[in-house]
Amino acid sequence: MCSMKFDRNWFYVFVFCVLLSSNMQAQDMAYPIEGDGVYSFLRRWNRVDTSYVREFTDLNTGRFNDRGGLELGTVYLIPPLHPGDVYPPLEPVYQPVDVSIFGKAYQDISVRSQRLKNACFYIIGGHGGPDPGAVARVDGRELHEDEYAYDIALRLARNLMMEGATVYVIIQDPDDGIRDDRYLNNRYNETCMGDPIPKNQLDRLRQRVNKVNGLYERDQNKFDYFRTIELHVDSRNQGKRLDVFFYHSDNRHAQTLATGMRDLFRMKYDTHQPGRGFGGFVEYRGLYTLRNLKVPSLLIEVGNIQNESDRRRIVLNNNRQALANWMSQACVEDFEKSKW
Numbered sequence: 010m011c012s013m014k015f016d017r018n019w020f021y022v023f024v025f026c027v028l029l030s031s032n033m034q035a036q037d038m039a040y041p042i043e044g045d046g047v048y049s050f051l052r053r054w055n056r057v058d059t060s061y062v063r064e065f066t067d068l069n070t071g072r073f074n075d076r077g078g079l080e081l082g083t084v085y086l087i088p089p090l091h092p093g094d095v096y097p098p099l100e101p102v103y104q105p106v107d108v109s110i111f112g113k114a115y116q117d118i119s120v121r122s123q124r125l126k127n128a129c130f131y132i133i134g135g136h137g138g139p140d141p142g143a144v145a146r147v148d149g150r151e152l153h154e155d156e157y158a159y160d161i162a163l164r165l166a167r168n169l170m171m172e173g174a175t176v177y178v179i180i181q182d183p184d185d186g187i188r189d190d191r192y193l194n195n196r197y198n199e200t201c202m203g204d205p206i207p208k209n210q211l212d213r214l215r216q217r218v219n220k221v222n223g224l225y226e227r228d229q230n231k232f233d234y235f236r237t238i239e240l241h242v243d244s245r246n247q248g249k250r251l252d253v254f255f256y257h258s259d260n261r262h263a264q265t266l267a268t269g270m271r272d273l274f275r276m277k278y279d280t281h282q283p284g285r286g287f288g289g290f291v292e293y294r295g296l297y298t299l300r301n302l303k304v305p306s307l308l309i310e311v312g313n314i315q316n317e318s319d320r321r322r323i324v325l326n327n328n329r330q331a332l333a334n335w336m337s338q339a340c341v342e343d344f345e346k347s348k349w
Contacts, residue, residue: 041079055098064088094121112186125174129232132166134159134180135241137199138206143244145314156193157323158240164333189326237306252289256308263305267291270339
């Protein structure tokens with residue numbers, strides 16, 4: 010009798026655990042609505058990082074239609090939230106940028122944390138307008154530095170906004186948002202926050218420096234933390250392979266962010282490409298923008314556009330997103346340390 014009572018109690022415990030597990034699982038399921046694709050479905054549940062797409066696909070193998078889309082009437086498992094993400098999403102902070110510049114596929118920005126509340130960033134895509142920057146010729150196409158720098162800049166700005174930062178996008182293209190293409194179309198219609206970009210190089214640099222400094226002078230009492238990040242793609246001999254490197258202004262706060270970003274990139278390379286090593290470096294450079302900006306500033310070169318291996322870092326959209334993700338993660342860590 011004692012044995013039967015013991016077994017029955019364990020049976021009840023087993024049933025309770027099954028029911029509990031079933032209820033927990035049900036909370037992580039949902040049906041798509043008319044017009045839903047994978048991205049729009051996940052955004053509704055504040056799963057906005059691109060890594061959720063892969064997790065969602067793995068969780069729901071066999072539930073997609075022949076085109077890889079969602080089926081109405083089919084229930085789909087929702088990936089668990091990543092650390093730092095919340096549902097329902099937080100109320101967005103005021104942003105001075107019109108989110109339409111990110112493009113239709115990326116203008117839905119859900120704030121997933123307030124980790125960068127009271128932080129302000131000025132994001133600059135290098136070159137633009139009449140100046141394409143470095144040019145590489147691949148498969149009969151011209152790859153322009155400014156297009157790839159701009160795409161990474163937009164991805165970084167968007168990431169920072171989702172962490173609660175206030176972000177100014179200094180160089181803007183009214184037509185090209187974030188693009189997932191391998192070869193990005195070349196245009197010459199970028200502006201400096203609506204103002205035409207001059208043809209003269211010094212005038213171009215002076216224009217963006219004055220824009221950032223003017224915004225900073227107006228807002229310097231509104232935020233606790235200011236940083237400028239300018240994105241470029243280098244151009245060297247075809248055989249010269251480069252890792253990402255970080256130039257900083259003559260400012261200890263800029264140097265600290267650059268060093269933290271370099272260290273995080275090294276860790277990511279060790280994780281994703283073990284044994285390869287990471288040769289990126291941190292250095293002060295007396296470049297015009299770094300000398301004249303009043304905000305602690307970084308100029309980041311993401312690779313050699315002429316080198317075939319480095320080009321994979323910029324032509325693959327997942328790699329461009331990874332660069333933005335790692336940069337924004339380093340910014341979050343630097344901001345948190347700045348409060349100590």
